[in-house]
Amino acid sequence: MKNDRIAALERLIKKYQDSYYNGEAEISDAEFDLLWDELRSLDPGNALLKKVGADGQGPDPDGFPKARHLIPMGSQDKAANPEEFRSWAKKMGMETEKEGVKAETSLTPDLFGLTKIFLVQFKLDGASLELQYEKGKLRAAVTRGDGVTGDEITHNALAMSGVVAELKSPFTGGVRGEVVMPHEIWKKKYPDKANCRNAANGIMRRKDGMGCEDLKLVTYDAAATGDDAYFTDELEKIAWLKKQGFETTDTKTFSDIEDIIAYRDEIAAKREKLPVDIDGLVIKDRATDMTDLRRARPEHQIAFKFELETAYSILRQVEWSESGATYTPIGIVDPVRLAGTTVKRANLNNPDMIRAMGLKIGSAVSVVKRGEIIPKIEGLAPEGALEEGEEKSEIEFPSKCISCGTDLIDGGTRLYCPNAACPKRLVHRVEKWVSVLGIMELGEKLLARMFAKGNVRQIGDLYTIEAAELAEFERMGEASAAKVVRHIRTKRELSLAAFVAGFDFEGVGETIMDKVAAAGIDTLEKLREASVADLAAVYGLGDITAKTIADGVKECSAEMDRILGFNIIAIAPPPSSDSIPLKGLSFCFTGELASMKRNEAEEKIKTLGGSAKSSVVKDLSFLVTNDTESGSAKNKKANDLGVPILDEEEFLALLKNPQLAGEYRNKGH
Template identity: 50%
Template sequence: MDLFGEDGIEGRILELEGLIKRYQDSYYNGEAEITDAEFDALWDELKSLNPSNPVFSRVGADNGSFAKVHHRMPMGSQEKAAEDGQFLKWASAHKYDEYLVEYKLDGASLELQYDSGVLVRAVTRGDGTIGDDITQNARKMGGVLPELFGRDGERIAFTGAVRGEVIMRHSVHDSLYADKANCRNAANGLMKRKDGSGSENLNLIVYDALATDGEGNPADNPFSDEVGKIEWLASCGFDVVHLEVLPDADSVIAYRARVSEMRSSLEFDIDGLVVKERRIDFEDARRTRPDRQIAFKFGLEEAVTVLRDVEWSESGSTYTPVGIFDGVQLNGTTVQRASLANPDTMRRLGVKIGSRVVVVKRGEIIPKIEGVVGSSDGCREIVFPSVCSSCGAPLVDAGTRLFCPNQGCPKRVLHRLQKWISVVDIRDFGDTLIRSLFRDGVVKSVSDIYSLSVEKLTPYFLDENSVGKKDSLGARKVFDSIQAHRKMSLPAFVAGFDIEGVGETVVGKLVDAGFPTLDSLLSASPDDFSAVHGFAEIMANAVVEGLSENRAEMESLVSSGTIEISGSLGAPLPLSGKSFCFTGELRSMKRAEAEALVKAAGGSCKSSVTKDLSYLVTNDKESGSSKNAKAAKYGVSVIDEDEFMSLVKPSC
């Protein structure tokens, strides 16, 4: 049954035509109103209702700020596949001896026109036939060559066109244009500024070329196939797109999965792969939508949706804003919640209830709201909580966090107890037990944990079927586990006190920087910590304040002999100052056991690969995983399980 009815279908087709034209124009002018996923949904719907609609042969239109120039080579768009099944259907109709696969760059298309090896014009994609002449802006971009020279230093007498993608690197976006939703939008806007400002922050990566006779007619190319084309462009000095040659369609699917996993480690955005044959098909290339190549896109990493509410997640003393929005598909999962980080981030974004927001989920990162699309006029302001839900104390808005300042706040004390048990790794001490002990006033501080006896614990392990019993195996097990965790490293000891933003890695850096004992940490000033690499004034103050708040109990635990801090008085522990990240399965132990070995030896563990990581541990060093790729990018040592055990064995 037709959901629209005959008249309804015609009306919907007209509506879709108008929407697609509008969003195409905004996209090509650097002011994209919707995401690729939203645009693709409109496109697919129109294609299902009216496959021959003229809008499919339309590309886009640039603004009127620049002179209009005809392209020398076709600049149409591509067929696309977003799922394995769609790609295999295309591949079954396009059986090649081998498949050439290139990164699909997520930027803005640009054609460079050369006469006898000299750049004469740079033209945007426009409507696929005519674009804007932005030559003066393009000359400022990295990767745009004013003249073409071969490796022998001789000028190449090439007349024709070179096509590439204008991209913005992530580092540039993060440092200069973080207010833009993504790198592509920022690049689109900058390249079309009338004064050219900002174009120097863009780069061109090329992937196509076509020789002409100077009047737009085809001429003999200096290459014979698609592989030779990329090699020739590289020999001219261009930055070229990455190319792989694969034997069959299944290999393409496997390669796409590997690239999808590691693409977060690239310096620029890609949103899929371009799959084609080795032979250059000029007739197909002249089509508005070439048939013999396809864009095999990745699962979506970002989407635009409407913010409906903000909940405040309470963890210890900190209140963290979490956005609630209309569900969107990101990397194959439906997402309806994402972090808003802190009050300062919310104010910087200008987010309100009803705002259209950009939600991202890249690699292993938890979803977060990264930007606002369009105006938030008419939307409702977000109300911040003003008092602590547990103790009623006025909350403090410090910008980087919203928190309860009351050290005696029950919620804050309970969270510290939970944090201690987690960091020290008293595994048999479950969350239900600590909550019950705290509720009954039996445990109100870290020191109280070590005063627990089997007799005190036993009532919490008895039920109606064990009335009258005086012993409990569970109580004995918890008691023994507590006693086995009286010795620990200084980073673990301090991290267990739940100081905001101060984990084992942070304390480890201070230990390595010349604060190897508890006394030296407690005696330090904010200026002392600020002098340590990676510690700014805010962090230094937070550490000093946190240590001061917990000083009495810290000193009491150590002076009484309740806790022994290993390595703080004599030689440092074997892995002191070293950090480890694990990926994949281990053969001889569980990951938690390996992490416990690291901590016992004075090292620290991370869940992701960062620039200051010491070792990535994996039994598959050749994996194309995102962690392996980041380790290679940052120069982090990659070791296997045997090598790891050789490091920790002396400390075991």
């Protein structure tokens, strides 16, 4: 289940990054942050956490020319609560309860040099923009894009307030800010947009530039080309930006941890009354550090987010969303404001949750955001929180599958269609297979088109499709089609656990199948012969999961043989005493590998008897990274714990010659 959720989070984050950076965002920053935070908690070393922005592949749909940034537009680490912020602040050398040190106004440098000072700025909820200057004259305005390259929208930027065409000094370099839309303008002219950020992001990318006069740029950073010493003090940088004619984000200085936490609470209480949207505070070291700024995720600054909100509303209706064979209840509530967006839909999880909460149409409910794509109904609202109507009605559960007409089964934690040939179920299974194998070129939209045209109905159909068939799809092209087919047909050796997980048995992921294999049911033949009782005897499995596995293997047996018959996918043999040279060794990865994807590296480790971990722990054998000198949290923890750090070249050498393990551990990488 954990691996399934990680794969789902990866797909969602990529989808919402694309909509954020290349159009109008579909969800709020707060909602996106929850998805990001959940992925980080489940898989701290996930490569996606190291990337910024959209993929940047293919032609720009809006036709803007591309340009490289002068200031790297990386992402910030985030603190979701005071405890996480305290942990970061103490690492940075900030003190607490220091007498006589209080918040100063935005341009008071008196304390600089006497104690550790940090800038605290509003975290603006808009769209990032870099202004590029040459000898004081604006040369280009570039959107965030993928963090390295963005769209050049200079014409649109010049129509915004706050954009300075010619500076008062002959500065060559970049100025960074956030494009925002004031609440007043949004209410008057763009109430059809979900929020100010969505409106700003869409307008600034209009080819005709219409509406850009309704936007303004608020700045917070600058860097001179070829001169890292141009700015040495972040507070002086803010003063310089103001002198050049820029509007800057609200800035204060602090040296006490608890003062910053109290200031956050103060701002959170009045954020709705501010003229523009903010979604937290940014805390950064006052001393300018260009080396840190160039990192994909700078270490000397952090976004201190506001707390999650709870809202109360009335449940008016329940809709049932299909995901594969499963029907998930979605509550339709009276509109409420939550985390910067208007909420009308909230997750209800499953039939048992509805029954346990005693929900009815007309009930007053508590709505929160806990990392779901949409908000979640957590229960009934406190008594007296809302005035309820007198008439309430029972929630009706669907009885038949709308895709195939089969009677649905209410399993309590799941309402589902049992028909193995249900079209929705088949689509979901192929999506799961693609996810387990990590075939990034096969997105959900492309798979949907392949199903709609009849190219694919089962997993095995992927291995018969030809590039000429895909090239007929709109905007595909021969080169792209050939690339997709090439990646589908790349030979892969999977563990039994990964192979079975790809068939999308309900609630059965790689972790569960690893337990099955470890119990001695470690080949497909043994799995086919295993009874429900045999599987239920595996530690950590129950009767329901055992039956799910047994029924699933029986149902998919022919399809499994068909896939293996193409000689593209192979199941790795169970490790023997001679083939497990990495037994007892564990590996954690951080960052991307050049020679293979992370899931491939983990499979190679498993076939040699080793194990893959998602975080750096005391008994970890090796951390693998291509940036061994990075100051990342994983690298720091590995150094603190004495865990050897390998680069990719050393890791590949170890795969070929496992005897190197002892040498590497003694070298103290």
